[in-house]
Amino acid sequence: MVRMVRTRLPLVVRRALAEPLLLAAAFGSILLATTAISALLLHAGSATQAGVRRALDTAPLAATATVVTSSVTAGDFAETDRAVRAGIAHAHREVPVRVAVRVESASYALKGQDLGGQPVLTRFATYEGLDGRTDLVSGRRPAEAKTKTATVEAALSEPAARAMGVSTGDEFTVVGRLDGEPARVRVTGVFRLRDPDDPRWKGEDLLRNGTQTGDFTSRGPLVVPAGTFLGRFATGLSARWLAEPDLHRLSPDRLRPFSASVAGASAAVRAGCPRCAVTETLSGTLLRLDRGALVARSTMLVPVLQLLVLGAYALALTARLLAEHRRMETALLRSRGGGSPRLAAMAAGEALLIALPCAPAAPFLAPVLLRLVSAFPWIEATGVEPPRTPDGATFAVAAAVALACAAMLAAPPLLAARRTYVEEQAARGRADRPGLLQRAGADVALLVLAALAVWRLRAQDASETARLGGELGLDPLVGAGPALALLCGGMAALRLVPAVARIAERATRRRPGFGPALAARQVSRRPARYSGPALLLTMAMAIGVLSLTTAATWRGAQEDRARHLAGAGLRVPALPGDDARTFTTLPGVADAVPAHRATVVADGADATLIAADAAHLGRVLLLRPDLSELSPATLASRLAGSASAGRPLPVVVTPGLSDAVRITAGTATIPITVVGVVAAMPGTPEGTPALLADLAALRAAGAKGAKGAQWPVTEWWLAADGHDTTRAAAARAAVLAASGRGRGEVVDVAALTAGFRDDPTAAGLQGALLLGFAAALAFAVLGFLVNAAVAARERRGEFAVLGALGVSFRQTFGLLAAEQSFVIGLSLAGGVALAVAVSAAVVPPMVTAGHATGGGLPVLLHVPWPQVAALAAAVLAVLLVIVAGLARSLHRREPAAALRAGEAS
Numbered sequence: 001m002v003r004m005v006r007t008r009l010p011l012v013v014r015r016a017l018a019e020p021l022l023l024a025a026a027f028g029s030i031l032l033a034t035t036a037i038s039a040l041l042l043h044a045g046s047a048t049q050a051g052v053r054r055a056l057d058t059a060p061l062a063a064t065a066t067v068v069t070s071s072v073t074a075g076d077f078a079e080t081d082r083a084v085r086a087g088i089a090h091a092h093r094e095v096p097v098r099v100a101v102r103v104e105s106a107s108y109a110l111k112g113q114d115l116g117g118q119p120v121l122t123r124f125a126t127y128e129g130l131d132g133r134t135d136l137v138s139g140r141r142p143a144e145a146k147t148k149t150a151t152v153e154a155a156l157s158e159p160a161a162r163a164m165g166v167s168t169g170d171e172f173t174v175v176g177r178l179d180g181e182p183a184r185v186r187v188t189g190v191f192r193l194r195d196p197d198d199p200r201w202k203g204e205d206l207l208r209n210g211t212q213t214g215d216f217t218s219r220g221p222l223v224v225p226a227g228t229f230l231g232r233f234a235t236g237l238s239a240r241w242l243a244e245p246d247l248h249r250l251s252p253d254r255l256r257p258f259s260a261s262v263a264g265a266s267a268a269v270r271a272g273c274p275r276c277a278v279t280e281t282l283s284g285t286l287l288r289l290d291r292g293a294l295v296a297r298s299t300m301l302v303p304v305l306q307l308l309v310l311g312a313y314a315l316a317l318t319a320r321l322l323a324e325h326r327r328m329e330t331a332l333l334r335s336r337g338g339g340s341p342r343l344a345a346m347a348a349g350e351a352l353l354i355a356l357p358c359a360p361a362a363p364f365l366a367p368v369l370l371r372l373v374s375a376f377p378w379i380e381a382t383g384v385e386p387p388r389t390p391d392g393a394t395f396a397v398a399a400a401v402a403l404a405c406a407a408m409l410a411a412p413p414l415l416a417a418r419r420t421y422v423e424e425q426a427a428r429g430r431a432d433r434p435g436l437l438q439r440a441g442a443d444v445a446l447l448v449l450a451a452l453a454v455w456r457l458r459a460q461d462a463s464e465t466a467r468l469g470g471e472l473g474l475d476p477l478v479g480a481g482p483a484l485a486l487l488c489g490g491m492a493a494l495r496l497v498p499a500v501a502r503i504a505e506r507a508t509r510r511r512p513g514f515g516p517a518l519a520a521r522q523v524s525r526r527p528a529r530y531s532g533p534a535l536l537l538t539m540a541m542a543i544g545v546l547s548l549t550t551a552a553t554w555r556g557a558q559e560d561r562a563r564h565l566a567g568a569g570l571r572v573p574a575l576p577g578d579d580a581r582t583f584t585t586l587p588g589v590a591d592a593v594p595a596h597r598a599t600v601v602a603d604g605a606d607a608t609l610i611a612a613d614a615a616h617l618g619r620v621l622l623l624r625p626d627l628s629e630l631s632p633a634t635l636a637s638r639l640a641g642s643a644s645a646g647r648p649l650p651v652v653v654t655p656g657l658s659d660a661v662r663i664t665a666g667t668a669t670i671p672i673t674v675v676g677v678v679a680a681m682p683g684t685p686e687g688t689p690a691l692l693a694d695l696a697a698l699r700a701a702g703a704k705g706a707k708g709a710q711w712p713v714t715e716w717w718l719a720a721d722g723h724d725t726t727r728a729a730a731a732r733a734a735v736l737a738a739s740g741r742g743r744g745e746v747v748d749v750a751a752l753t754a755g756f757r758d759d760p761t762a763a764g765l766q767g768a769l770l771l772g773f774a775a776a777l778a779f780a781v782l783g784f785l786v787n788a789a790v791a792a793r794e795r796r797g798e799f800a801v802l803g804a805l806g807v808s809f810r811q812t813f814g815l816l817a818a819e820q821s822f823v824i825g826l827s828l829a830g831g832v833a834l835a836v837a838v839s840a841a842v843v844p845p846m847v848t849a850g851h852a853t854g855g856g857l858p859v860l861l862h863v864p865w866p867q868v869a870a871l872a873a874a875v876l877a878v879l880l881v882i883v884a885g886l887a888r889s890l891h892r893r894e895p896a897a898a899l900r901a902g903e904a905s
Contacts, residue, residue: 022322025786027354029318029779030405033311034362034398036775037304039369040768041397042387044300046370047764048293049252050384054760055289056247061199063285066091066243066265070276072103074234081241083272088243091265095258096246100128102204103229104221106236108174108183110164122164122174122220123206124154126229133198139168139189145228151184152232154222159210161190163219174222178236185222197745200242245282252293259286299846300764303772305483306543313487313539314779315408317532321790323412347413348406355406362398363390373767384760384767450484454841482546482842489834490539498531533787534823534830540780541831541875542838545868547773549839551766552862554847555757560857562752563622567610567683568593568717570725571747572732578716587727588720591619594713596695597683601664602657602672607689609663610681612717614640614694620719622749626860627679638675639694649701652676652692663691670701680857683717725750777875785882788820816887817880824879828872836863 068084085099103126109119131141134157142153151171161167171186193201196208205212212218224232250258259282266278370386572583574594583592595612618633628635639650648671653660655677662671672691681690699711720728729748736745844859 021789022318022325022786023350023354025782026315026318026322026409027358028782029311029315030355030402030409031358031362031365032775032778032782033307033315033405034358034401035365035369036307036311036771037401038362038390038394038398039366039373040300040304040307040771042366042390042394043370043373043767043771044297044304044764046387047300047384047760047767048296050760051296051764052252052255052289052293055292056250059247059285061244062202062281064245064247064282065199066245066262066282067279068241068243068269068273068276069279070239070273072237072239074230074237077103077230077237077239080239080273080276084241084269084276087269087272088241088265090268091262092243092245093258093261095250097243098246099241099243100200101239101241102127103226103237103239105229105233107177107216107218109177110219111173111175111182113164118216121177121216121218122222123218124152124224124229124233125207125221126224126226127207128226130223133195133200134191134193137190137192139187142188142224142228144225145232148232151186152222152224152228153188154185154224155189155191156187156220156222157207157210158190158192159208160206160220161187161210163210176235183232191223200244252290255286255290255293259283259290262286296764300768302482302846303543303547303768305480306486306546307772307775309483309487310536310539310543310776310779311405312408314536314783315405316412317536317783318786319409319412320532321787322409325790326413343413344410347410350413351406351410354409355402358405359395359399359402362402363394366390366394366398369771370767373770384764450481450488454481454485482838482846485838485842486539486542486546486834489838490535490542490830533784534827536783537780537823537827537875537879538831538834540776541828541872542835543776544773544871544875545832545835545863546839546843547769547776548867548871549835549861549863550843550846551769552864552867553839553843553859554765556862557847557857557859558756558759559753560624560860561686562749562756564624564680564682564857565685566622566747566749566752568620568622569720569749570718570728570732571683571715572718572729573715573736573745574713575735578713583716583718583728583732586718586731588724589718589728590721591616591719593617593620593717594695595715595717596698596711597714598665598711600691602653602660602662602689602691605689607657607663607691608681608684609665609691609693609698610683611693611695611698611711613696617717620717621682623678623682624857626858628676630676635676635678635692639692639697648673649693649697650675652678652681654678654681654688654690656689657691660691670698686857780875781878781882784823784879788816788882788886816883820879820883824876828876832868832872839863 066088068088070080070084072080081101084101088097088099105124107121107123110122113120137158139155142155145152156164156166166172166187168187168190171184173182173184175182193208201208206218206221210219245262262280263283265280265283269276269278367387367390374384374386570589578594580592580594583589593613593616595610598609598611599606600609601607614636616636617639618631618636621632621636623632623635625631630638635652639652648661649663651663651672651674653674653676658674658677660672660674662669664670672693678692680686681688681692684690695711695713718725718728725748729746729751733746840861844861847859
């Protein structure tokens with residue numbers, strides 16, 4: 001019955017069912033390729049969108065807000081306010097934006113209060129929306145003044161009330177510095193900012209701290225209702241509008257168009273308010289995000305390109321085996337009148353029969369594969385949600401990959417159809433020759449192309465982007481650099497197979513034991529049979545090691561960024577009364593170093609000055625060894641050892657300040673001498689010009705350079721036992737919150753590291769590498785299994801003779817193991833060596849481009865050798881199991897039946 005049904009099937013289907021092993025391998029390769037590539041592209045899209053979404057949601061206000069400042073009067077404030085709001089709304093177009101204004105008066109002197117012979121000043125101010133961001137400590141909110149001569153009701157912040165020595169219900173008199181007019185003020189309430197670290201209060205030091213010290217000491221401000229302010233304090237007013245866009249609904253594809261719109265905010269505002277000054281940062285932020293998203297997508301496409309190359313070769317290897325197995329059949333069909341169109345139709349129909357079912361199946365398998373990958377903890381922690389259902393683009397990609405695979409599967413039979421039966425018989429008696437590509441030197445051309453791609457990758461700052469038609473776009477050559485380098489190295493390794501086989505043949509020729517000698521002879525006689533699997537395994541192993549190395553290098557770069565930005569295990573702001581014992585009693589803290597941070601002028605530009613206790617600095621400073629020729633302890637000793645009265649201040653600087661001879665801080669000019677240079681200064685953002693000095697030496701030099709200059713401790717740098725800063729950070733944050741300071745001022749290296757690692761873009765690359773790595777190993781195992789099975793089937797007569805002669809299973813396994821050792825040994829060793837060489841060339845610039853920032857720390861290559869060894873051992877074990885299974889299958893065959901089958905053929 002089965003035979004009758006089979007005879008009624010079309011010729012293409014019957015022909016396909018005659019080779020179940022090879023066609024099943026081809027189907028598996030195509031399904032794996034379409035599924036993995038669809039999953040990788042879905043993952044790249046979802047991770048990039050999640051990264052952009054998170055960046056927009058967590059972007060600091062300083063990077064998204066638009067600030068407008070202007071001098072106003074009570075008469076023109078309403079008109080100016082309308083013009084500013086209209087201009088901001090026009091620039092933000094479809095994105096909702098919230099605008100809040102703060103208006104501040106000129107200075108008033110607090111009557112009866114002097115400090116060092118100078119009056120203590122204050123200012124009146126009104127803040128839109130302040131009530132919703134503060135809590136009353138006592139009293140009530142001030143009410144509008146009914147007349148211009150009535151006592152002004154005002155509210156004070158808790159620090160201001162403490163500094164002024166007043167409380168709810170107190171009254172005092174202030175006198176205008178410009179008009180000399182007095183005003184009676186009653187304090188109706190004292191409030192506390194809910195979040196003093198809120199970026200909205202940046203530049204509002206008087207509101208946050210209650211006191212501001214400069215040429216004069218100011219306290220306050222006196223917060224009054226808007227009506228009272230505009231009615232009573234109309235002289236010397238300054239207004240500040242803060243525009244906060246709501247970016248939650250902004251889609252990633254709208255980043256660049258919206259950036260162009262926001263960039264016109266200044267022109268839109270100044271059209272209605274010519275004297276207004278506009279500071280806009282959102283357009284630059286959106287452009288950086290758009291560029292970062294492009295770089296992230298292109299970086300995550302690197303595993304896709306590697307997988308495309310590997311999948312194409314695996315399918316080509318299977319197609320070649322199928323064509324070789326059918327070449328006599330094809331020649332017979334041709335000798336019996338089968339023309340090229342007929343043979344081409346049969347080959348194309350068979351290829352489509354295998355490939356087309358993969359196109360609709362892969363898009364539904366890809367989300368399942370992504371959910372498996374997302375179960376890994378470091379990817380799950382980012383919150384990237386894999387898509388539940390495929391979209392139209394996924395089906396299009398799967399269809400394109402399936403059609404490409406069908407074309408590759410049909411190509412070898414079409415080429416083989418050109419030979420006649422006689423030519424095929426003659427070809428069977430000839431030894432394998434090097435392929436046409438190698439004979440033509442295509443591997444040399446590929447080497448040049450790969451070298452060019454790697455050179456461009458290392459030479460560009462944003463290596464995966466290029467200008468295409470005036471817009472940022474992908475550079476296909478640069479993005480394909482790692483894949484081209486792997487393919488080039490793998491093809492070069494093919495040259496070793498015949499040479500190693502000949503050496504092994506000569507070495508085993510005169511030694512006892514037939515297994516190694518026969519295996520060496522077999523490989524030497526037919527090197528092309530083993531070169532294909534060798535290249536496949538070499539590239540798969542190289543992709544696996546490259547994936548592990550890239551992931552390890554990315555994690556190392558994130559850790560380095562966190563350590564550099566923190567500068568120490570824990571960095572906390574100083575409070576009055578703090579000393580070293582305050583911090584060494586915190587859980588896990590081993591050492592504490594006081595430090596002063598300030599912005600100074602060096603070589604005509606702003607730079608960050610960090611002055612710390614050099615006696616203990618070497619114990620807490622997190623300085624990566626490659627950033628300085630000297631250790632932290634040596635640098636600290638130079639800072640402290642050179643300090644003495646009358647000598648320049650010894651400093652350690654970043655490279656751009658190595659020629660500086662003095663710094664200016666406020667009115668103090670301090671001569672300096674450079675005793676060390678570091679590539680980047682710990683405790684500062686990457687690329688920031690900075691200086692490091694001893695705090696005691698700075699105080700001595702500052703006192704001499706400017707009488708009365710003070711350098712208070714502004715922060716403490718802490719070192720923790722075992723680098724566990726969690727408990728100490730929580731304890732210090734609680735103290736800061738109780739004192740009215742924000743928790744956000746604590747810089748914890750562990751929290752920074754977790755934040756960098758949980759970034760969706762970082763996890764997106766690691767997820768893509770994991771997918772590519774798993775698919776590469778699957779391709780390698782599948783290709784090795786099919787090639788070994790076909791080779792063993794073709795040689796079953798040979799093994800039948802050996803069985804008839806009494807060869808044992810152990811000897812059969814030894815023979816197969818010796819043959820395959822050429823493939824396995826060369827592939828594992830060559831794959832690891834190739835991956836390390838390619839990683840050294842492409843991984844650091846690829847990870848640097850993935851950060852999408854300039855001026856960062858140099859990325860160091862991390863090769864996880866334990867994981868590489870475990871990978872090699874696992875691959876070796878799987879391949880040996882396959883060889884053992886084939887040996888057992890061949891040994892169990894009846895020799896007589898196998899020999900009779902050979903006679904019948």
